[in-house]
Amino acid sequence: MNKPLLNKYADQTAMLVAIDCIVFGFDGENLKILLIKRGFEPAKDQWSLMGGFVGKGEDLEAAAGRVLFELTGLNNVYLEQLKTYGEPLRDPYARTVCVAYFAFIDIKKYQNQLSDEYHAEWFQIDEAPQLIFDHNEMVEEARKRVRYKAALHPILFELLPQKFTIPQLQNLYEQVYATRIDNRNFIxxxxxxxxxIKLQEKDKSGSKRGAFYFKLDKKKYKAKFQSFLNFIPNPDQLLG
Amino acid sequence: MNKPLLNKYADQTAMLVAIDCIVFGFDGENLKILLIKRGFEPAKDQWSLMGGFVGKGEDLEAAAGRVLFELTGLNNVYLEQLKTYGEPLRDPYARTVCVAYFAFIDIKKYQNQLSDEYHAEWFQIDEAPQLIFDHNEMVEEARKRVRYKAALHPILFELLPQKFTIPQLQNLYEQVYATRIDNRNFIxxxxxxxxxIKLQEKDKSGSKRGAFYFKLDKKKYKAKFQSFLNFIPNPDQLLG
DNA sequence: ACAAAAGTGTTAGTTCTACACCCATGT
DNA sequence: ACATGGGTGTAGAACTAACACTTTTGT
Known part of the structure; x- marks a missing residue:
């Protein structure tokens, strides 16, 4: 901005604004999050969420998208604003307000080599290490939000490849809610x-009989995304 | 912070961080929002949400609480973070990232005289004026969020006085969703x-027969707040 | 007596959950 | 032939939505 600051504005404290991403992935077996080894002080070499500062002329969501691209090489990732954290001392080095996003990526599209500079690694959520600052809290809130939202909306499809089987899908729900689901009711x-949409092809990697692949009906997916779908029995009990 | 900034931090652009509050109130008839006439440039004398800058050592939610207190004289207001807005040009004067909160207050507790300096006024939502910056968008998103959340959780009680009648409550739901609800099913x-908890006392202001007052069972309210309660029939259709 | 809002029950349809067996295939 | 995971059907319970009349009381 090249106008002189007005009185009301002039007295204010400017702060750094950062974004952090809780990146979820699903490998067919377990729900995971992507963490990096922080490359700079403070807290250098400690595990951390992937993040970055919001640039001068940059929108928040654009900053999150940029950071995700730097980390994964992927564009068009499912991205949703989670919450903004602004506790004054959360970053011990400078007052930094952090807008947290969560992202879902198809773990198989992730290009490991692209992220060598960040020493990125997938962790099973329960086995994730201690993280810097308030990042553990962010991960916890992201998990809660995902459980909440996925109980009502078909959001978890974003974690699967284009072709997937119903047993894979069920397993994903079981991972997210740490519960067993009756397969007849689930189907x-x-x-x-x-x-x-049922495909002719079968995935034979999981069993001898093979399970039919399905793909999303994109139109209906978009149309029904906001509907309450109730995938999860008794969701109340699982949201704690 | 009195440490020297590190390289990674030193290059970054600091920004102003503000909060804005979408304050909802219910007068027994209509759902309203509280707007102020902005007292300083830019956009002086235009209608605006109540907001303020986040102070040097101040937490975000504390800033929202402070601003609400300044405006209404009320503490312990229901307050929830809505979303953070950071479009680079949203405030034409300075790069300002804004964390929006929405608040529910019992409109009768509102002390009009306290806010004279802001020229605050209650507006029926559909009759609200054009607002500055992206504030209209914030109001729209807040309305959506309230409709979403209130379909599942007993959040709207925060808008009512301690004693309220079921017809009042029903009317509130009907206002929020702009729909008619069958009173037998609702009750x-x-x-x-x-x-x-049913009280002995009746409210005779609305009818000759009078309607019994109720109050919230605070313990059960807290315990059940996260449950899915399904107050609204076919909520899907109403959330657009 | 009557107007105006409060309060009360029933039924049919739908959805939910719990539950157990057969199927297809590779080895 | 058998082991492994994939796929199918049913019945009882719970919940939802649609529906109309009686009660109370101030005027």
Whole structure:
């Protein structure tokens, strides 16, 4: 801005604004998050969420997208603003307000080599290390938000490849909610949404019989995304 | 912070951080929002949300609470972080990242005289004027969020006085969703939650017969706040 | 007596959950 | 032939939505 600051503005304290991303991935077995080894002080070499400062003329979501691209080489990642953290001492070095985003990526699209400079690693959520600043709290809130949202909306499809099987999908829900789901009821629910298109092809990697692949009906997915779908039985009990 | 900035930090652009509050109130008839006439440039004398800059050692939520207190004279207001807005040009005067909160207050507790310096006024939402910057967008998103959340959680009680009648409560839901609700089904739902304690006293202002007052069972309210309560029939259709 | 809002029950349809067996295939 | 995971059906319970009349009381 090249205008002179007005009185009301002039007295204010400017702060750094950062974004951090909680990146979730699913490898078919476990739900994971992507962490990096921080390359600079403070807290150099400690595990951390991937983040970065918001640039001068940069929008918040654009900053998150940029940071994700730097880390994963992926664009068009599912990205949602989680919450903004502004506790004055959260970053011991400078007053930094942090807008946290969570992201879902198809873990198989992740290009490990691209992120060598960050020493990025996937962790099972329960086995994740201690993180810097308030990042553990962010991860916890992101998990809660994901559980909340996925109980009502078909958000978890963003974690799967384009072709997936229903057992894979069920396993993903079971991971997210750390619970067992009855497969007959689950299949009935997901198919009754009309969101899935059955393919001829089968995935034989998981069993001898093989499981049919499905893909998302993109149009219906977009149309129904805001509907309450109720994938999870008794969700109340699982949201703690 | 009195340490020297590190390289990684030193190059970054500091920004102003503000909070804005979408303050909802309910007068028994209509759902309203509280707006002020902005007292300083830019956009002096235009209608605006109540807001303020985040102070040097101040937490975000504390800043929102402070601003609300300045405006209404009330403490312990229901306050929830909505979303953070950071479009680079959203404030034409200086790069300002804004953390928006929404608040619910019992409109009768509002002390009009305290806010004379802001020229605050209650507006029916549909009759609200054009607001500065991106504030109209914030109001729209807050309305959506309230509709979403109130369909599942007993949040709207925060808008009512301690004693309220079921017809008042129903009217509030009807205002929020701009819909008519069947009173028999509504009563059954709210009473079956166990959240209400019936008082002996009646409110005779609305009818000759009078309607019994109820109050919240605070313990159950806290315990059940996270449960999915489903107050609204077919909520999908109403959330647009 | 009547107007105006409060309060009360029932039924049919839908959805939810719990539950157990057969199927297809590779080895 | 058998082991492994994939896929299918049903019945009882719970919940939802649609629906209309009686009660109370101030005027």
């Amino acid at each position: 009935r629910k997901v198919t009754s949404t009309g969101l899935l | 059954r739902k709210v009473t079956s939650t166990g959240l209400l």
